[in-house]
Amino acid sequence: MKTKLWKTVQALLCLILLVAVLGMITLFRAAAEVERVWQTAQQSLQQVHSPKDPVFAAPVPTVLDTDLMPTGAEKVIFTDPLLPENALYDFVQSRLPQYAHCAVTASIEPRHEPLQTTVPEWTLQLPEGYDAHLTVTDPEGIKVFDGAVQQSYTRTFAANGTDVCTLTLRQQTGEGRASFTYEFQVMLDVQPTVTLSTETAAQGDVVAVLVSGNIFGEPMSLSTELGLCDFVPLDTPGSYGAYVPVAYNRGVGAWPIEVTVGDTAHTLSVQVEKRDFTVQHMTISQSVADSTWNSAAASTEYRAAIYPLYELTDNERHWDGAFIEPVTGYRLTTQYGLWRYTNGKYSERHSGIDMACALGTPISAPQNGVVLFADYLQLTGYTIVIAHGGGVKSMFYHMNSIDVAAGDTVATGQKIAEVGTTGYSTGPHLHYEVKIGSQSIDPFQLFDGTSGLFAGLSAAG
Numbered sequence: 001m002k003t004k005l006w007k008t009v010q011a012l013l014c015l016i017l018l019v020a021v022l023g024m025i026t027l028f029r030a031a032a033e034v035e036r037v038w039q040t041a042q043q044s045l046q047q048v049h050s051p052k053d054p055v056f057a058a059p060v061p062t063v064l065d066t067d068l069m070p071t072g073a074e075k076v077i078f079t080d081p082l083l084p085e086n087a088l089y090d091f092v093q094s095r096l097p098q099y100a101h102c103a104v105t106a107s108i109e110p111r112h113e114p115l116q117t118t119v120p121e122w123t124l125q126l127p128e129g130y131d132a133h134l135t136v137t138d139p140e141g142i143k144v145f146d147g148a149v150q151q152s153y154t155r156t157f158a159a160n161g162t163d164v165c166t167l168t169l170r171q172q173t174g175e176g177r178a179s180f181t182y183e184f185q186v187m188l189d190v191q192p193t194v195t196l197s198t199e200t201a202a203q204g205d206v207v208a209v210l211v212s213g214n215i216f217g218e219p220m221s222l223s224t225e226l227g228l229c230d231f232v233p234l235d236t237p238g239s240y241g242a243y244v245p246v247a248y249n250r251g252v253g254a255w256p257i258e259v260t261v262g263d264t265a266h267t268l269s270v271q272v273e274k275r276d277f278t279v280q281h282m283t284i285s286q287s288v289a290d291s292t293w294n295s296a297a298a299s300t301e302y303r304a305a306i307y308p309l310y311e312l313t314d315n316e317r318h319w320d321g322a323f324i325e326p327v328t329g330y331r332l333t334t335q336y337g338l339w340r341y342t343n344g345k346y347s348e349r350h351s352g353i354d355m356a357c358a359l360g361t362p363i364s365a366p367q368n369g370v371v372l373f374a375d376y377l378q379l380t381g382y383t384i385v386i387a388h389g390g391g392v393k394s395m396f397y398h399m400n401s402i403d404v405a406a407g408d409t410v411a412t413g414q415k416i417a418e419v420g421t422t423g424y425s426t427g428p429h430l431h432y433e434v435k436i437g438s439q440s441i442d443p444f445q446l447f448d449g450t451s452g453l454f455a456g457l458s459a460a461g
């Protein structure tokens, strides 16, 4: 009985031992399998998705030729044989946090400073192979773009300020999907500036008032007692010039020039310096003098026809460089600004130049322009006035015949008339004169390209 009981206990102990051993073997084998799976997963990740060898390199779009760097990357999803495709990102994040964003963290330097520009336009250039979505919020806080972009996107500012933009690039490859976010700003801050081409000018010169950076075309105005002129566009966008005459008889000293651009007023000053002019003693037959210079009717007719033209200015610039001399083979008989005594009495300052040459010598337009007047006047004979823009005009007197009519457009070098001796004239010559508003300037500075009339023009010479 005692032996039988012992045997039963022994058998029971053996059974318990067997069960325990079998259980331990099973547990051990299960743990080993878990470890194997885990090792395989890690190896797979390290081989394919090591941080030093990212599957998805961050693409580099550009704005204003500046590389954009991603400010964030999300849902960098890897496919892996051991795990459901869309689950690996969660797995990586929860189990291997050091691998989260492993494809992009290596080189990210988020850009927080706005990109600065001085032109009212910027362009986003995209790398190839991505689906791109862009939103642009303008300086007023209005979303001006929200949509897909192919290759590039160009935006034009309507005012100074900062555009706030978000770009998302998505890529799908055999290895998985990636999404990169770029947050960037583009800032435009350009204020118009006003400068003078020179602070000192001699009698007969031209002083240019140059405006730059007026890229939104704010209204401009200019006021000076030196003369009437108007702004014309220059070659650089946002740049304008107004050409102020300093006539031969302007007093020496400081002359103010008031300029307004938009709401901003600028007060400038030009110092006029003395220039020496020659003196001429001329005799003319009393009958010619009486029918022209001394004739009230001739004077009245001239003023009625010509004076209103002084007030005409336009914002177009027709001249594109130095003026050519309107006649060739001439002899300069009366200089600009000269003091003239006629028949023994002081009569006038000469506001143009007299170019003596043979009767019938062809006369050329010295620069591009529009004919404002072409007709016969008792005082000046056959007379032509050409507008070159901005209030600048060429005047031609005493001609034998004219080839153009008011309203015609003329090009530099085009024949407009022939030399004569009509009106207040003692012999065949061309009286050529350049006026800005009602003020006469030195024509020779236009021929040799030294005039302030060419300041701001790239084609000057």
Ligand SMILES: [Zn+2]
Binding pocket: 334, 350, 352, 353, 354, 430, 431, 432
């Ligand atoms: Zn003259």
